[in-house]
Amino acid sequence: MVQFLVLITIWDYDLKLFNANNLKIYIMKKLLIITLLLAVTTSFSQSKNERASIEVDGVCMMCKARIEKAAIRTKGVKSAVWSVKTHELKLIYDGRKTNLDSIKSSVLNVGHDTMDLKATEEAYNTVHPCCRYRDNEVIDDHKGEKEENDHDEHAH
Ligand SMILES: [Cu+2]
Numbered sequence: 001m002v003q004f005l006v007l008i009t010i011w012d013y014d015l016k017l018f019n020a021n022n023l024k025i026y027i028m029k030k031l032l033i034i035t036l037l038l039a040v041t042t043s044f045s046q047s048k049n050e051r052a053s054i055e056v057d058g059v060c061m062m063c064k065a066r067i068e069k070a071a072i073r074t075k076g077v078k079s080a081v082w083s084v085k086t087h088e089l090k091l092i093y094d095g096r097k098t099n100l101d102s103i104k105s106s107v108l109n110v111g112h113d114t115m116d117l118k119a120t121e122e123a124y125n126t127v128h129p130c131c132r133y134r135d136n137e138v139i140d141d142h143k144g145e146k147e148e149n150d151h152d153e154h155a156h
Helices: 002-018 023-045 061-072 100-109 121-125 136-155
Strands: 050-055 077-082 088-093
Touching: 050 100, 061 077, 061 088, 061 100, 088 100
Parallel strands: none
Antiparallel strands: 050 088, 077 088
16 A cells, blocks of 8 residues: 555656646546555455454344354355344455355345345245244244343343
8 A cells, every 4th residue: 555655656746747738647647546546455355354244133043043054154254143132243254255245145045134135025934933023023022032031141
């Protein structure tokens, strides 16, 4: 990155000496620099251990197992942990082998909605009846269960 900044400075200096009458060359140089910078930043952003978290809908420990299994089976995913409470799926993955879109589609394929995308009806219908997180009755059932679990944890 530092090298590129130096390069830009040199180029700009160069143009001042040139008295930059040729606007076309100036614009082309700028565009080239922007393209190079974008290429560099993209390759840097695809690292071996990317961390991200996405919101995935679900209600219980069975959902947790299903979501995590789907995520971890996606090529390039190293770690996937979903929280029943926050609905957050924390991921560690190889950015050179996969991306968030692929991981999301794995999760959607097993029937779980993400924050921005909905699973198909067919996929949703494959989840266990007690996992029907789109159903308010099911959500309410699990609410009680969650509180009991919390209570148990505090009772230790
Ligand atoms: Cu469930």
